[in-house]
Amino acid sequence: METLKGKNVLVVGASGGIGGKLTKLLNGSGANMYITGRSAEKLAVVAQENSIGYDRLFVMDIANEAAVNETVAAVQAACGTIDIVVNSAGIGIIKPMDTLSTADFLATLNTNLIGSFYLVKAILPKMKEVKKGLIINIPGVLGKVPMAGAAAYSASKYGLVGMMQSIREEIKRTDIRITNLFLGGVDSPFWDTIDLRVQRDKMVVAEEAAKAIWFLCQQPVSGVVSEMVLQPFNHQAI
Structure with missing residues (x-):
């Protein structure tokens, strides 16, 4: 495992359920944290809980694209x-056609x-x-398998996977690594606005999802985890 101490880490979507837990883990490992989120109030709470200076949080x-x-x-x-970028931002609209x-x-x-294109477009030149x-x-x-009602969500996530796989082909002669994490149901605020009957008590808890990302951040540069899949035990779609 590679140490995170002194690494410059940007977490996009840190005001979300997984992003907030991840920020705590990374900050506790000695990383230099920079965080973004849409909600200024939620982002301020995350920053305060982790003693992250207000000069290192960005409402975004x-x-x-300009933001x-x-x-x-x-940053x-x-x-x-920026040594590590974690993109945990996103929205979920689950509706039938x-x-x-x-x-x-x-x-x-x-x-x-x-x-996600805007983000990678902005960070990649410096990494290169x-x-x-x-x-x-x-x-x-849902970036790997379809689900009824997920036409919009799956379209966005399948597109994200294809985009990152193509970018990976462009940077083969560098040590820039790209990892896609395929999470199953995670009990997070993602589900708060979705009108769908789900068993949140049987989902992966947000802290465990964050630990998976934390683990990926510590992988040695000699290899790359191209993909990781983490799903609830009772509902394995892959």
């Missing part, structure tokens, strides 16, 4: 090189896929300069 909507570019530039100006609106579909793509870095995305199992 990943679907806003992404500004945030990444500010790079502060630390030089007869109620899924065009606005729903576009909002999902703009955040989960196009926003130093020829190293780690990028972790969380497509979830």
Whole structure:
């Protein structure tokens, strides 16, 4: 395992259920933390709980290209090189096609896929300069297997997987590593606004999901975990 002490880590979506738990683990391991989220209030709580200075938190909507570019530039100006980027930002709209609106579909793509494009586009040039870095995305199992009602969500996550696999081919001559984490159901605020009968008590708890990402952040540079799958024991889709 590689130490995280002194590593510059950017967690995008740190105000979410998994992102908040992950920030605590990474910060406790001695990483230099920079965090983003859409909610200023939730982000401030995460920062306070982890004694992260307000100069290291950025209110940012990943679907806003200007905001992404500004945030990444500010982090790079502060630390030089971002060693690890974890993209845990995303939205989930689960609806059947007869109620899924065009606005729903576009909002999902703009955040989960196009926003991820903005992020990678902003961070990759600096990583290519130093020829190293780690990028972790969380497509979830719906980026591998379909589910009724997940047309928009799966479209965004399948697209994310394909995009990152293609980028991986472009950076083969560097030590930049790309990992996709396929999480099954995680008991997090993701489900709070989804009108679907689910057994949250049988899902993976958010802290365990965060521990999986924490583990991936510590993998030695001599190898790369291209994919990891973590699902509830009672509902293995892959």
